[in-house]
Every structure is written in C-alpha cells, then in structure tokens.
Amino acid sequence: MKDSIFPERTDRNAIEKGDVLRPKFDEHGLIPCITVDAASRDVLMFAFMNAEALDLTLKSGKATYFSRSRGKLWIKGEESGLVQKVKEVYVDCDQDVVMIEVEVAGTGCCHQGFRSCFYRRVSDRENRKLAFTQERVFDPKAVYKKT
C-alpha cells in the first residue's frame, strides 16, 4: 500500500541493501512492530503501526501504534502513563517489520499488569500447558480505567 509520508519502495536492492527507510505497509496500511526493552532486551509487546504512527514515533520519540480494535492512533501510555521512550528504531531486511527499543516509564507494558505481554511460556509441549514466567508488577484496575 502506498502512502505519502514515506518514500516509494523501488527495487529490491534499494530496499534490502539501501540506507533509506522505505517501509512496507500491508493491504490495511499497517506494519508490524516488535517492542523491546532497551535495558533488559526483553520483548515487551507486539502491535501495528500505520504510516502516521511510524512517522509520529520517529518525530516525537514516543512509541505510537495504531489500535486495530479502536481504529485509531494509540500513543502508548496516554491513558495509563506507561509511556515508551524510543531509544532506537530498526527495520528488517525487506522493510516490512519494525523493531523499536524503548525505555518504559513506570513498571510495565501489558494491560494485564505484567512488565511484558509475553508472561507465559509453553511448559508442556505435548499437552500445550502454559506456565507463568513473570509476577504482576502493577494493578491493571488502578492503571486502566476500563479494565
């Protein structure tokens, strides 16, 4: 999907070996974003950005996503105070995925009260059982009005 904010995607060489950001947005105008804790290197969350969200993330230094459920821009922490300060922005080989390293204001990222959304691991692969790997670090009810 073409947008007017970022330059056109030209040939494969320019995209994979070049030094200009030429992100690819899918048929819904979105690009996946992996968010990593700059200090611990833990993967904190996964969300989508549209061109405007990526543009704002680059300009403001605050992680900004596009909420598919609400159908609008989502400045992370706007409601909860758990703002993500962007330290680095990476792009993958074919520039259809973004990865950001952030500093988290406050204790966590996940609406369930955990530091990271990935708080469960498959502990028994045969029976598909999960085990919790983190303790809750905040009370979601106190932070999110609607949870």
Add this chain to the structure above:
Amino acid sequence: MKDSIFPERTDRNAIEKGDVLRPKFDEHGLIPCITVDAASRDVLMFAFMNAEALDLTLKSGKATYFSRSRGKLWIKGEESGLVQKVKEVYVDCDQDVVMIEVEVAGTGCCHQGFRSCFYRRVSDRENRKLAFTQERVFDPKAVYKKT
C-alpha cells in the same frame, strides 16, 4: 479462525489468565511469530505460522513457519542448513502472537547473510536514513541456491 489442532478460544479470562495454549489465527489462518536468539537475546527475525507450523514447531523442536510468498510450510534451515532449535515458546496476553527463543545452527538467519534480519537502525530520524549495525556473517549466494 477456528482450527482443529488447538483447543477452542473460550472466554477472555481463560485466554489471558489461563494455563492452556489457545492461539488465535487470523483470517488467513496465521499467527505472527517473533524469533529471538536464546543466547544473545537479539531479535533475529519475524515470520508467520499457521496451526500446522506451530504444531510442528512444538512437536519437532525445529522452528517451522508458513511462507506466505510460497504458500507452504517452511522448516527453517531446510534449504540453507541454518536450522533453529527451539528452546522456549512464549505466547502473549491475548494469545495472538508467539515468541520463540532459538539456538541457531550456523552463523545466521537472514537471507541477506546477516545474523539477524534487523541489521539496520534509523540513524537519522528526520531524514529517515538507515545505518548498518551488523557485518555480514555468511555469503548468501553460497548458502541459498536461488539468491
């Protein structure tokens, strides 16, 4: 999208607070997967899995994805030898994203010859310029027949 391999997604509590793997596949039958180096904690790549790929990843311990471009299962390393041995499988709060920690056989993951697909960072946010953060660790031409 319902599949017959994994249990039904019931209520939100069971999904977000439960101990049973109940992955959500999108309208194309796919779930995003973030692949992390178990040793260095670097994000190596991002790809999709269908239910069969996730099932095989759990059973075989070898990272298996679904290639959207080729429209088929993709056992990572089958062609290149760069197999990924799965150490841990994580799922996010609403179980619509998977994260795996892997041990990489060989030098890298990326078809461009880098250890990770995220080999460029945005070095100039205003002018959207990228800088390389990794050196090539293998020759893609020698590893991938078709590159």
